Amino acid sequence: MTHPFESSTKAFAERWAAWQPRPGKKGKAPSLADWDPGAKPFSQGSKAEDKAAVEALALELDALQNLFYADRRYKLLVVLQGTDTSGKDGTIRGVFGRMSALGVRTVGWKAPTETERAHDYLWRIHQQVPQDGDITVFNRSHYEDVLVPVVNGWITPEQQQQRLAHINDFERMLSETGTIVLKFLLHISPEEQRARLQERLDDPTKHWKFSMGDIEVRKQWKEYRQAYDTLLAATHTAWAPWTIVPADSKTHRNLMIASVLRQVLQNLELLYPPGDPQLAGFQVE
């Protein structure tokens, strides 16, 4: 199997590596504070140029997904994580919107139901992983299970560590059975979140997206940041790497995610399955 994360061009690999979790200064754990949410490392120049690039990439990704679906040697799981208003929905529209629904599926994760809570927390997640040839996009994911319960003190630090290990084990199993696991953390600044929440309140076409719960979560900004720092340090693995996506700019956010996705799909050296030699020269009458 071609390694989907290691066969990128050198230039791309270096640019990508700068946005993956790494040890913090003086050997400390990595901290999101070390990455600028306003940065534009994949920008092509002006905003207009970036917009045009996203549109061109979305069409390219549509073609690559068609090939991925035909090839059927791999499964692709894309995890989108990020706080409220960080742009998960917008990413799905902007990056995956041109792909065919044939072979692409989005799963949005809400609070677990009673039946889901009566099982282990990975039970509902495992049911929704992609099959051969499919791309599944998780809008939020199992990473919520090491965020919300941690910040609210519903699980002990020991259980948090157990879960981080379970998640690594689970993702390694997926990887070793043919699933490419690609995880994006949409990274916005508190100022940008304030502006976006206010816009949801003030714009009648966006008001439906506002919830008072978002304000409560916003008050726990520091605690969520800490939980994110912990999970980034624990679950950035060779088989399921994180990409930190500066997300204050919506256009650049889409450009960066689409660029990574294209590179990973290109690395797979996808092929249409060979024709049946017995059918060579066969004429349909």
Added chain:
Amino acid sequence: MTHPFESSTKAFAERWAAWQPRPGKKGKAPSLADWDPGAKPFSQGSKAEDKAAVEALALELDALQNLFYADRRYKLLVVLQGTDTSGKDGTIRGVFGRMSALGVRTVGWKAPTETERAHDYLWRIHQQVPQDGDITVFNRSHYEDVLVPVVNGWITPEQQQQRLAHINDFERMLSETGTIVLKFLLHISPEEQRARLQERLDDPTKHWKFSMGDIEVRKQWKEYRQAYDTLLAATHTAWAPWTIVPADSKTHRNLMIASVLRQVLQNLELLYPPGDPQLAGFQVE
């Protein structure tokens, strides 16, 4: 949490330990050849006495399962593995047959469907694990995925090792999220299998259980034994122990499994949930 495997009475624990995989002689891996399929370590005396004991145990297990269901703090997964005619169906009838269908469920595993094969091999397994308060009995299990493909050379030795690690990871996750995983290997001799297969051929009421495929598998006896030895060495863990059950005697097989099950359920110190203090003295009119 009371540890379900470590708080047994000393006498029971010693008797049980003798039938769990252990390093073979001179530090070699354990081999099923070291255990006598005709042994009766849990026998109470005559066959009639053992039969009476099984019946009494089955009723006791029914009461314990009712308590387990009411308590709802745990989930119990019972794995029954063993070659054809080793007595998996008979165990379900004899040991679990007196329990209420409310909270007890059997899952029989056949060859995977096309959709199941398009996912990782644990995908269908995870969907069927028990929820809080439930006992689920696997008639065959994920262990088939480190038997059939190994014996037939469909996976490489490296993939076999990966799968054994996945299974340990998966079972540890289940254990750490409240599932007790109890695994029984029904151990019969090739002579006893010959007799039982012949009986299936000769007895019209048993003929429906016979399949020519069983004869093919019987020819691979040695290869299956080796795959079993490998999986026993790799997956006998503190959180999901194996019990080797001598299974040439059907009565004693049931007696032993029921005895282990009773001990494990007793170890949990199950309780009916406390009444609502606000309802003390309340009279239904």
